[in-house]
Amino acid sequence: MLLTAEHLTKVYRVPGALFWQPTRSLTALKDVSLRIGEGEALGIVGVSGCGKTTLAHLLCRIIRPTSGRLCYGPAIHDPGRDIQLISQNPHDAFDPSLTVGESLEEPLRIHGMARERQARISRALADVRLDTDIGLRRPQSLSGGQRQRAALARALACGPKLLVCDEPTSALDLSIQADILNNLAELREKRGVALIFISHDLDVVSHVSDRICVMGSGIIVEEGKTRDVLAHPRHPVTRALIDGAAQFL
Amino acid sequence: MKETLRVENLRVRLPQAKGLIWVCRDVSFSLFEGEILCCVGESGCGKTSTALALTGLLPEHSRISFDRLVFDGEAARDARACARWRGRGIAHIFQEARAHLDPLFCIGAQLRETLTQTRGLDDQAAQKESRRLLERVGLKDVPDLERFYPHQLSGGMNQRVLIALALACAPRVLIADEPTTGLDRNLRLEIADLIKKLAAENGWAVFWITHDIRLAETIADRALVMYAGRIVEEGGAEAVLKRPLHPYTQALLACRPGRDAADRLPSIPGEVPDFRCLPSGCAFHPRCAQRLQECDREIPKNTVQPNGQGVRCYLRRNT
Secondary structure (H helix, E strand, C coil), X not given: CCEEEEEEEEEEEECCCCCCCCCEEEEEEEEEEEEECCCCEEEEECCCCCCHHHHHHHHCCCCCCCEEEEEECCCCCCHHHHEXXXXXXXXXXXXXXXXXXXXXXXXXXXXXXXXXXXXXXXXXXXXXCCCHHHHHCCHHHCCHHHHHHHXXXXXXXXXXXXXXXXXXXXXXXXXXXXXXXXXXXXXXXXXXXXXXEEECXXXXXXXXXXXXXXXXXXXXXXXXXXXXXXXXXXXXXXXXXXXXXXCCC | CCEEEEEEEEEEEEEECCEEEEEEEEEEEEEECCCEEEEECCCCCCHHHHHHHHCCCCCCCCEEECCEEEXXXXXXXXXXXXXXXXXXXXXXXXXXXXXXXXXXXXHHHHHHHHHHHHHCCCHHHHHHHHHHHHHHCCCCCHHHHCCCCHHHCCHHHHHHHHHHHHHHCCCCEEEEECCCCCCCHHHHHHHHHHHHHHHHHHCCEEEEEECCHHHHHHHCCEEEEEECCEEEEEEEHHHHHHCCCCHHHHXXXXXXXXXXXXXXXXXXXXXXXXXXXCCCCCCCHHHCCCCCHHHHCCCCCCEECCCCCEXXXXXXXXX
């Protein structure tokens, strides 16, 4: 097993809209447990606000859980390096004051891989089919698809064992989406990277993943093999998601 | 069906660091009462520039020209007419609803201001009408909700408020620029249903911009596909989106992931061309798998097919 999440709960403190209004608690995630094996692709689906992004941030240790814990398998030596996040908006993923190359080098320096940075960056850029010249450009001069591929290259340069993709294609056009999905499938095959793919688009998730978790109001309501869950949904949330998608078909 | 808006050969140039660049050329279409026309295409193909030109919202120093622009029987003399029609004639709703609402005023105040400015209602009538409109777009607990600020509402609720603002102007044409992008699928469908219902009830002619082909299939009566600032295919939604004739539309539709799709999805090689250096001839020819020798020489003319579908491609010239 690569990663096991046990009983994760996240409660946010939300201040009132105006300063005299009281702070309230918002439970974004309640007792969520999941596991992912090496090289596996796990899809997480659910409507907006059901806690998908909170879960992604917890798995990548960007935020701490209120309770529960993450257990790492023997393949994960340094969770900060071995688990990488690809976020939804490629436009916000880069520091506009740095070149793409500098942005790609930054995590390598942080994780003590500065010496091999050129080789790692070149390989990662080749894996996502970008020219090495792109390293000299500023992120604002790249298209949305190039920027998302560069974000993917930055995550890959660290040699991760697990990629957590939080709606990586929802801001992209269909043709670029297809490119990124093909890229992820190739990387899984070539590098054996495990994927957690989060999306509200059932078609995209079902294309990418072997196993699927359906989330609703901060809990996992249904879990199983992607084909089985989509063919025989048992929970009303899953059925509603499939019905919503079916109206588009 | 009554023609509400007619656009003939709209051309738009936008200011860039090194001068003006063409972002729309020879764009012609008509909008009919109660009908939804979906405009699809990849980012940067000129969809939004076309829409902004029609409401006079393009950046300063942009250049708009056209052969003919007729709204509700009134022909425009120049591009300034578009700005005059905006609001009561042509309403515009945008992708990020929150970014287009004033963060300093509660939503009730924003609606009341629109009503007093565009329809000349007094405060009391505007209050009553604003509540009616908020209920009309499916919002609940309106007396409480109208005291909320945009940041206190969800994405879907803000989009409904934006639709209520458009409704307040009682327009004849609604331009919806990706109003459901960023919302989850069920919410997307709810907003699409709401606009479709309002269009049918109020006789709106809707110009709906989207890159979501599934959504376009669900809501559109007619569809047009844009590439590199030109319309490459247009016609009935069923024909264009189910049986496309232009290689670009065919390639775009093939990229959709399906539950039974193959392991590798087809994608369109290359990138959308930069407006500053468009390829010669048909702008799609460097990415086209079916290109002919003449494709890089001259821009193909729009050929109307027997089913009324218009296609700009040499492959369809003799049919």
